[in-house]
Amino acid sequence: MSMLNLELPGLTLKNPIMPASGCFGFGKEYAEFYDLSKLGAIMIKATTLEPRYGNPTPRVTETPGGMLNAIGLQNPGLDAVLTEHLPWLEQFDVPIIANVAGSTVEEYVEVARKISAAPNVEALELNISCPNVRHGGIAFGTDPSIAAELTKSVKSVSEVPVYVKLSPNVTRIVDMAKAIEAAGADGLTMINTLIGMRFHMHNAQPILANRTGGLSGPAIKPVALRMIYEVSQSVNIPIIGMGGIETADDVIEFMYAGASAVAVGTANFIDPYVCPNLIEALPERLKKLGFSHISECRGLSWKNSK
Amino acid sequence: MSMLNLELPGLTLKNPIMPASGCFGFGKEYAEFYDLSKLGAIMIKATTLEPRYGNPTPRVTETPGGMLNAIGLQNPGLDAVLTEHLPWLEQFDVPIIANVAGSTVEEYVEVARKISAAPNVEALELNISCPNVRHGGIAFGTDPSIAAELTKSVKSVSEVPVYVKLSPNVTRIVDMAKAIEAAGADGLTMINTLIGMRFHMHNAQPILANRTGGLSGPAIKPVALRMIYEVSQSVNIPIIGMGGIETADDVIEFMYAGASAVAVGTANFIDPYVCPNLIEALPERLKKLGFSHISECRGLSWKNSK
Amino acid sequence: MAIKELMRIVQHNEIAENIFRLTVQGKLTKQVHEPGRFLHVKVSEGTTPLLRRPISIYDVDHEKKELTMIYRVEGQGTKLLSTRRVNEKLDILGPLGKGFPVEKAVPGEEALLIGGGIGVPPLYNLAKQLVKKGVKVTVILGFQTESVSILKEEFEKFGDVYLATVDGTIGTKGFVTDVIQMMGIKPDITYACGPKPMLKALKEQLPNERLYISLEERMGCGVGACLACVCKVPNDLTGYKKVCSDGPVFQAEEVVL
Amino acid sequence: MAIKELMRIVQHNEIAENIFRLTVQGKLTKQVHEPGRFLHVKVSEGTTPLLRRPISIYDVDHEKKELTMIYRVEGQGTKLLSTRRVNEKLDILGPLGKGFPVEKAVPGEEALLIGGGIGVPPLYNLAKQLVKKGVKVTVILGFQTESVSILKEEFEKFGDVYLATVDGTIGTKGFVTDVIQMMGIKPDITYACGPKPMLKALKEQLPNERLYISLEERMGCGVGACLACVCKVPNDLTGYKKVCSDGPVFQAEEVVL
Ligand SMILES: Cc1cc2nc3c(=O)[nH]c(=O)nc-3n(C[C@H](O)[C@H](O)[C@H](O)COP(=O)(O)OP(=O)(O)OC[C@H]3O[C@@H](n4cnc5c(N)ncnc54)[C@H](O)[C@@H]3O)c2cc1C
Ligand SMILES: Cc1cc2nc3c(=O)[nH]c(=O)nc-3n(C[C@H](O)[C@H](O)[C@H](O)COP(=O)(O)OP(=O)(O)OC[C@H]3O[C@@H](n4cnc5c(N)ncnc54)[C@H](O)[C@@H]3O)c2cc1C
Ligand SMILES: Cc1cc2nc3c(=O)[nH]c(=O)nc-3n(C[C@H](O)[C@H](O)[C@H](O)COP(=O)(O)O)c2cc1C
Ligand SMILES: Cc1cc2nc3c(=O)[nH]c(=O)nc-3n(C[C@H](O)[C@H](O)[C@H](O)COP(=O)(O)O)c2cc1C
Ligand code: FES
Ligand code: FES
Numbered sequence A, B: 001m002s003m004l005n006l007e008l009p010g011l012t013l014k015n016p017i018m019p020a021s022g023c024f025g026f027g028k029e030y031a032e033f034y035d036l037s038k039l040g041a042i043m044i045k046a047t048t049l050e051p052r053y054g055n056p057t058p059r060v061t062e063t064p065g066g067m068l069n070a071i072g073l074q075n076p077g078l079d080a081v082l083t084e085h086l087p088w089l090e091q092f093d094v095p096i097i098a099n100v101a102g103s104t105v106e107e108y109v110e111v112a113r114k115i116s117a118a119p120n121v122e123a124l125e126l127n128i129s130c131p132n133v134r135h136g137g138i139a140f141g142t143d144p145s146i147a148a149e150l151t152k153s154v155k156s157v158s159e160v161p162v163y164v165k166l167s168p169n170v171t172r173i174v175d176m177a178k179a180i181e182a183a184g185a186d187g188l189t190m191i192n193t194l195i196g197m198r199f200h201m202h203n204a205q206p207i208l209a210n211r212t213g214g215l216s217g218p219a220i221k222p223v224a225l226r227m228i229y230e231v232s233q234s235v236n237i238p239i240i241g242m243g244g245i246e247t248a249d250d251v252i253e254f255m256y257a258g259a260s261a262v263a264v265g266t267a268n269f270i271d272p273y274v275c276p277n278l279i280e281a282l283p284e285r286l287k288k289l290g291f292s293h294i295s296e297c298r299g300l301s302w303k304n305s306k
Numbered sequence C, D: 001m002a003i004k005e006l007m008r009i010v011q012h013n014e015i016a017e018n019i020f021r022l023t024v025q026g027k028l029t030k031q032v033h034e035p036g037r038f039l040h041v042k043v044s045e046g047t048t049p050l051l052r053r054p055i056s057i058y059d060v061d062h063e064k065k066e067l068t069m070i071y072r073v074e075g076q077g078t079k080l081l082s083t084r085r086v087n088e089k090l091d092i093l094g095p096l097g098k099g100f101p102v103e104k105a106v107p108g109e110e111a112l113l114i115g116g117g118i119g120v121p122p123l124y125n126l127a128k129q130l131v132k133k134g135v136k137v138t139v140i141l142g143f144q145t146e147s148v149s150i151l152k153e154e155f156e157k158f159g160d161v162y163l164a165t166v167d168g169t170i171g172t173k174g175f176v177t178d179v180i181q182m183m184g185i186k187p188d189i190t191y192a193c194g195p196k197p198m199l200k201a202l203k204e205q206l207p208n209e210r211l212y213i214s215l216e217e218r219m220g221c222g223v224g225a226c227l228a229c230v231c232k233v234p235n236d237l238t239g240y241k242k243v244c245s246d247g248p249v250f251q252a253e254e255v256v257l
Helices: A078-089 A105-115 A144-157 A173-182 A218-232 A248-257 A274-288 B078-089 B105-115 B144-157 B173-182 B218-232 B248-257 B274-288 C027-031 C076-082 C122-133 C152-156 C176-183 C196-205 D027-031 D076-082 D123-133 D152-156 D176-183 D196-205
Strands: A006-008 A011-013 A017-019 A042-047 A060-063 A066-069 A096-100 A121-127 A162-165 A187-190 A194-196 A213-216 A239-241 A261-264 B006-008 B011-013 B017-019 B060-063 B066-069 B096-100 B121-127 B162-165 B187-190 B194-196 B213-216 B239-241 B261-264 C003-016 C019-025 C038-042 C053-056 C059-061 C066-072 C089-096 C110-116 C136-143 C159-165 C189-193 C211-214 C230-232 C240-242 C249-251 D003-016 D019-025 D038-042 D053-056 D059-061 D066-072 D089-096 D110-116 D136-143 D159-165 D189-193 D211-214 D230-232 D240-242 D249-251
Touching: A017 A042, A017 A274, A042 A078, A060 A213, A060 B218, A066 A218, A066 B218, A078 A096, A078 A105, A096 A105, A105 A121, A105 A144, A121 A144, A144 A162, A144 A173, A173 A187, A173 A218, A187 A218, A194 B218, A213 A218, A218 A239, A218 A248, A218 B060, A218 B066, A218 B194, A218 B218, A239 A248, A248 A261, A248 A274, A261 A274, B017 B274, B060 B213, B066 B218, B078 B096, B078 B105, B096 B105, B105 B121, B105 B144, B121 B144, B144 B162, B144 B173, B173 B187, B173 B218, B187 B218, B213 B218, B218 B239, B218 B248, B239 B248, B248 B261, B248 B274, B261 B274, C003 C027, C003 C066, C019 C076, C027 C066, C027 C089, C038 C066, C053 C066, C053 C076, C059 C122, C066 C076, C110 C122, C110 C176, C110 C196, C122 C136, C122 C152, C122 C189, C136 C152, C136 C176, C152 C159, C159 C176, C176 C196, C189 C196, C196 C211, D003 D027, D003 D066, D019 D076, D027 D066, D027 D089, D038 D066, D053 D066, D053 D076, D059 D123, D066 D076, D110 D123, D110 D176, D110 D196, D123 D136, D123 D152, D123 D189, D136 D152, D136 D176, D152 D159, D159 D176, D176 D196, D189 D196, D196 D211
Parallel strands: A017 A261, A042 A096, A096 A121, A121 A162, A162 A187, A187 A239, A239 A261, B017 B261, B096 B121, B121 B162, B162 B187, B187 B239, B239 B261, C110 C136, C110 C189, C136 C159, C189 C211, D110 D136, D110 D189, D136 D159, D189 D211
Antiparallel strands: A006 A011, A060 A066, A066 A213, A194 A213, B006 B011, B060 B066, B066 B213, B194 B213, C003 C019, C003 C089, C019 C066, C038 C053, C038 C089, C059 C066, C211 C249, C230 C240, D003 D019, D003 D089, D019 D066, D038 D053, D038 D089, D059 D066, D211 D249, D230 D240
């Protein structure tokens, strides 16, 4: 009997491990390394209505224990995702979570409506860290009422459950989560990247062409854990946790904090086999810790102390 | 001629390097390692009106590239600081920046009034990350108007310039900085720690007795740099930068971002000699990069690009 | 005075399951006299783990300028330490803290030394110094099980050695406190190092005035500046002692366990 | 197919100022055929630096199962790499990317190989394969200054070698483009690897159709998934190529520099 299978809104997962959006493209590259059907799910790269080139290079740089990226929503656009990438992924027995992005509520709605109808898309993940062109470029994800409005609009057109991806760059993450839950979200994914910068020694300029970038990797793990701990106690929808996960112990730590499943981002770049390795390592580690199923770990940090 | 001397409101600095508050006690321990007169300044441990024991232990734990602390404002109280610690520091030729903390505006004001009158205190640093008991424990530093009110009150009683220490745990750091500048602050120090958590594998409980702790060290450097970059372009008061500084290159990177001087926290724990080592290493590094004085580095990242 | 030195590893080997003996050489050795002080060891060359690891001094050889530590692999830090090889340099800050007061024992008196688990090693140099001074030494060592029991032969040079293991695989089955009772040991002075429950039990069982205990606490700086490692003191709500600089060895009455 | 392997270091030494030659052994070698592909090397054992470092394959020895790289110490990552010692294991992902198309050169044709700085090494195995195929090889190597000029003797085995240095300390004073002009070289096919300004100049000077250039870009994944390393393509605002998987070698016409 599997120790790892899980049910989440819209998702029947063989295991709680999925690659995080933007860190796995549309799966093709990693399919060279292993059978994608092993994965719990796949969060595909953010999709916008039209194709986008994204930011100029350099798009990545490093920081202690982390990396900064400013890819900038480069993607082939909704049509290509619907006609090429999603159909290609149908060969695998794995649910797809489609990461939806846009510059306006209308764009999100349009992408959500069409992509949620794809046969292998079992859930949407709303990337609300995108700049909102109607509100002076301030991210949708930094204001609870704007995020709630967006959630409601997308929810009203989506054919599959909607998960909203929280940005950690806010004062009160719990307020964001509650507003999004109230707006009808089926789940949360968290955290997206922290905003950071690095500068060149020789010319004092920002290393990234976009100047700022998103900090990911082990460096942000404690921030992700704290936010998941707070949010999971304040909402009744499940959380897919992410931020610096590299090891089976990291996975379990995120579950303790309150996540129901996890996503792995940056670690794929360091080890392309990280996801199947985690899936393989988890049962033994769980047994050693005295669990008979991964779901027993969920929220144990706060369930115990009550 | 020195390449490192600087003038900031209230402060004549031999060099831009000072230990950060809470990472250097009141200087006694590090005086065993070197002459404290070498330092640009010393930011002493947060002082409250009454003595405080702080949080239960464990008070520290580690994260990739960083550490979490939940010391909890342990300090001997204003009277002991005024009668013991500050007089002891008078033997050194170094300006003291007194870190002021409290649970109410009144407590801050009382501490600020008395400590600012001490002969070797040349500036105050308002620690606004403390929980505000009148506002349900939400930190003073997460609301621009509360932070501004606090700044104004302290400013009205302080005999020395007032620097306000910004918390990074906010959605819009620039709004905070502008409100605090408008309230009369003479300078800013940034950043305080990010809030984070870690959990024990064997019992799922938070490792820190206080559950959450403040993330410091190299892991937060890119976040500090980004915030200093944004704030330094939006205000006209100087910034003392901090967050993961370990090397001379880190110091220069913070200057490029927009800091006028820097503070070193966690790195003291790893190398007690880090501050004098940085002071010694900086001139050569600056020369190699083509600078004749450290102040030339300040804000070069955005001055250049305009 | 504490100094920071890149000390050369001259010996490094596993002496029991996951327990390593590490000898380093350098001029820091000159500063080491009192037993029970500790070294703050940088185990990584990078930033993870970030902080140093406190490890007690097991023994010192002033002639060879060598310091020996004995440590157990617990987590990431000590695991990394165990991979460091002979002739590599190790960044060490020390000696730190206040050790066992040898001067409190009078020649001819009977001293009892009690070690639990990885708390055993710092008692070694203490025993050596006490015996040299003419103090009679009895040693009780407590372990979980035989495979991790260490240093029995080493201590037998100095006096009677009793063993206790939780599972009874070697020595008395039970705790060190059981041995004290069973053997009816009535020491003039006691020095102990081990897990907090053991120290608590000893504090209840033995007269506190001449009981010296070595505490452990998670540390930041190791030098008394960051207040990470405090413990409470009796009858003072805001008072405290710092394990790293006021301790790790305290007179039992000084601290609340 | 790319694999990930802990490869054993069999040789590692400094061959010029800050330039190292590193040979590793393992079964990954079997996958290496086309010249100009690269390895993605994990330089730290911890989390800093976090990402792998792309290093081109200099040469391959299928019999000994050995791969050689030549790299320059640039920053933190390559500095750390330079401290790794013989017999240690190195975590390597590869071979990655698309290399130089040997098949585009016809036996008897004249191929020009142009390397700039640390772009020189990947041309070595290319030259070897071209010569073996019966293609005539001419090599131009450009460097900043003599102390960092490398591999001249190695390339002389394959054909004429011209040197250019910016400061004139060895070879022609100036750039590789100056050498082409001075010598009136008219190659049938050209392969180049070096800094972007050099590649740009070549793209203007030489017929693009049979000019193959190897690009560098900061990488995340190295396998085509993260879109860190893209470059623009002509006449398509949202189109792009990925240096790590569509390249690093491109036909000059395919990409906008
Ligand atoms: C004064 C003193 C002397 C010590 N002497 C010895 C000795 O001689 N031999 C020996 O094997 N061990 C000794 N220890 C315990 C040793 O410091 C820890 O086992 C070690 O720090 C664990 O680090 P880790 O990274 O392997 O474990 P992790 O559990 O991964 O460490 C995580 C964090 O917790 C801290 N930590 C974990 N366990 C302890 C502990 N018991 N005490 C203090 N901090 C801890 C670590 O320093 C680190 O910051 C001593 C501790 C103290 C305070
Ligand atoms: C396909 C390819 C093949 C290469 N082959 C070789 C080779 O054979 N020999 C050699 O010496 N160098 C080669 N390089 C360059 C080498 O990858 C960089 O010098 C190295 O990554 C620098 O890392 P660092 O940590 O020392 O420097 P840092 O400047 O500290 O690196 C910071 C970041 O920038 C990236 N970076 C820095 N310089 C470059 C660069 N030129 N190209 C791509 N990323 C860079 C690093 O990977 C890292 O992420 C190649 C690069 C690419 C893309
Ligand atoms: C290169 C890169 C690209 C990313 N692109 C996206 C994206 O398109 N949409 C999104 O929601 N998150 C994106 N993210 C964020 C990740 O999905 C994830 O939330 C974050 O990196 C934290 O997880 P990690 O530390 O495991 O990488 C990206 C992250 C990286 C590193
Ligand atoms: C153990 C510890 C105690 C601290 N105590 C205080 C404090 O009392 N007051 C304060 O304003 N900041 C305090 N800080 C925050 C530091 O001053 C500094 O802002 C932060 O650690 C970031 O710098 P660093 O990464 O160099 O440590 C403390 C930090 C640490 C690690
Ligand atoms: S560890 Fe810093 S005070 Fe003890
Ligand atoms: S490095 Fe990730 S796509 Fe090229």
